Amino acid sequence: MRRSLRTKLGAALERRFPEKRLFLRSDTQTRFVRLSPATQITAILGSALIVGWAIMASAIILMDSLSAGSIREQAEREQRLYEERLNTLSEERDKRLAEAVAAQERFTVALDQVSEMQMRLLASDERRREYETGIEAIQATLRRTIQERDEARAEAELLQARLEQNASEDERERIRGADAMGALDLLADALEDTAEQRDEMHEFARAAAEQVETMEYEAQLAQERNERIFSQIEEAVAVSLEPLDDMFSSAGLPTDRIIGQLRSAYSGQGGPLTPLTFSTKGEMPHPDSLRANEVLGKLDELNLYRIAAQKTPFAVPVKSAYRFTSGFGPRWGRMHNGTDFASSYGTPIYATADGVVVHAGWEGGYGRLIRIRHEFGIETYYAHLSKIGVEVGQRVSRGDRIGDMGNSGRSTGTHLHYEVRQSGKPVNPMTYIKAARDVF
Known part of the structure; x- marks a missing residue:
C-alpha cells in the first residue's frame, strides 16, 4: 500500500516536474547533470524561501527606518522644549539670586x-x-x-x-x-x-x-x-x-x-x-x-x-545637545538602573554635585567608569566613557569636567549611562533633575 502510494506520488511529480538534464560541454568532453523532480522541488522551495525572507527583511528595515525618523523628530522637539525650559529656569534662578x-x-x-x-x-x-x-x-x-x-x-x-x-x-x-x-x-x-x-x-x-x-x-x-x-x-x-x-x-x-x-x-x-x-x-x-x-x-x-x-546631584551631566535613549526601569527583561544620554563621541561629561572620586577606570560591562561619592550617602556613576579626566581621591565640584562620552564596555552605541545611588540602592536620576527644574 505504501509502495503504491509512493509510486503514485513519484509519477505525479514526474508529470509536473519531468526529469531534466543540464549539459556542460568543454573542449574535450561533454558532461550533463540530471535534475530529478525532487531536486527541482527543493530548488524552487529554497528560492521561494530566500525571496520571502528578503521581502520581509526589507519591510522590517523600512518600518524601522520610518519609526526611527519619527522618534528622532520627537526627540529633537523634546530637546528644544527642554532647552527652552532650562533657559527659563536659568533666568528664574538669576532673579531668585538677585532677590x-x-x-x-x-x-x-x-x-x-x-x-x-x-x-x-x-x-x-x-x-x-x-x-x-x-x-x-x-x-x-x-x-x-x-x-x-x-x-x-x-x-x-x-x-x-x-x-x-x-x-x-x-x-x-x-x-x-x-x-x-x-x-x-x-x-x-x-x-x-x-x-x-x-x-x-x-x-x-x-x-x-x-x-x-x-x-x-x-x-x-x-x-x-x-x-x-x-x-x-x-x-x-x-x-x-x-x-x-x-x-x-x-x-x-x-x-x-x-x-x-x-x-x-x-x-x-x-x-x-x-x-x-x-x-x-x-x-x-x-x-x-x-x-x-x-x-x-x-x-x-x-x-x-x-x-x-x-553636594546633591541635581544637575544634568551633559551640557551639550543630547537625547534620552533609555530611562530608569525594566528593559528587555532586566532592570536598567540609570538614564542614558546619547550625543556625539567625545562630548564632555560633567560632575553633577560636589564629591570625591572613588573609582576611575575599567569595570566590566560599564566600560570606562567614574564613581563619585557625595554627601548624604549618595553616589553617582558615569559609564561607557571614551576618556577619564579624574583620579581616585580627587575632589570635584559641580560642573567640573570629569571625562568624555564614549562607547566602551557593553554598549550598542555612543552614550552616557548615568546612575544615582542612595545608600547603595539605585534611584531614578530624573527624580533629582526634575526636582531642580524650578530652582536652577
Whole structure:
C-alpha cells in the first residue's frame, strides 16, 4: 500500500516536474547533470524561501527606518522644549539670586537702623537717669535748707529767751524787734531761694516731659520703619527658602536630617548670620531682637540649603545637545538602573554635585567608569566613557569636567549611562533633575 502510494506520488511529480538534464560541454568532453523532480522541488522551495525572507527583511528595515525618523523628530522637539525650559529656569534662578541679594542688603540696612534705634533708646535712658539724679539732688538741697532754717529759728528763740531773762524791759523790746526783723529777713531769703528752685524744677520738669514725648514719637516712627523692613525681609527669605525645601522634598531627601548634619559640620562661630546678643540686665529680650534672630536663623538655613544643593546631584551631566535613549526601569527583561544620554563621541561629561572620586577606570560591562561619592550617602556613576579626566581621591565640584562620552564596555552605541545611588540602592536620576527644574 505504501509502495503504491509512493509510486503514485513519484509519477505525479514526474508529470509536473519531468526529469531534466543540464549539459556542460568543454573542449574535450561533454558532461550533463540530471535534475530529478525532487531536486527541482527543493530548488524552487529554497528560492521561494530566500525571496520571502528578503521581502520581509526589507519591510522590517523600512518600518524601522520610518519609526526611527519619527522618534528622532520627537526627540529633537523634546530637546528644544527642554532647552527652552532650562533657559527659563536659568533666568528664574538669576532673579531668585538677585532677590536674595537684595533681601540680604535690606536686612543689613534694617540691622543698622535697629542698632541706631537701640543706641538712641540707651541715650534717652541715660538722660532720664541724669534728670532723676538732678531732681533728687535739688530735693535733698531743699530739705537741707528747710532743716537749717528750722534749726536757726529754734536757736534764735532760745537766745531770745535767754536775753529776755537777763535784760531790762526796753532792751528786751529792742532785742525782740531786732530778732524779729532778722528772722523775717532770713525767712524772706529762704522763701525767695525756695521759689527760685521751684521755678527751676518746674522748667526742668517741663523740658524733660517734652524730651520724653519727642523720644516716644521717634521710637514709634522707628518701630513702624522696623516693622515694614522686617516684613519685607521675612517675605523675601520665605520666597527664597520655599523652592529649596520643595526641591529636596521632591527628591525624597530628609531635609531636617540634612540641615542638621550640615549645621554640625559647619559649626564655626562669627560672621553676619551670628544671632544678635544684647545685655538685658535680667529683663526679657526686646521683641525686635528676637525677630531679627529669627530672620538670621532663616538666612542661615537658606545658606545651608545652598551648600546642600551643591553636594546633591541635581544637575544634568551633559551640557551639550543630547537625547534620552533609555530611562530608569525594566528593559528587555532586566532592570536598567540609570538614564542614558546619547550625543556625539567625545562630548564632555560633567560632575553633577560636589564629591570625591572613588573609582576611575575599567569595570566590566560599564566600560570606562567614574564613581563619585557625595554627601548624604549618595553616589553617582558615569559609564561607557571614551576618556577619564579624574583620579581616585580627587575632589570635584559641580560642573567640573570629569571625562568624555564614549562607547566602551557593553554598549550598542555612543552614550552616557548615568546612575544615582542612595545608600547603595539605585534611584531614578530624573527624580533629582526634575526636582531642580524650578530652582536652577
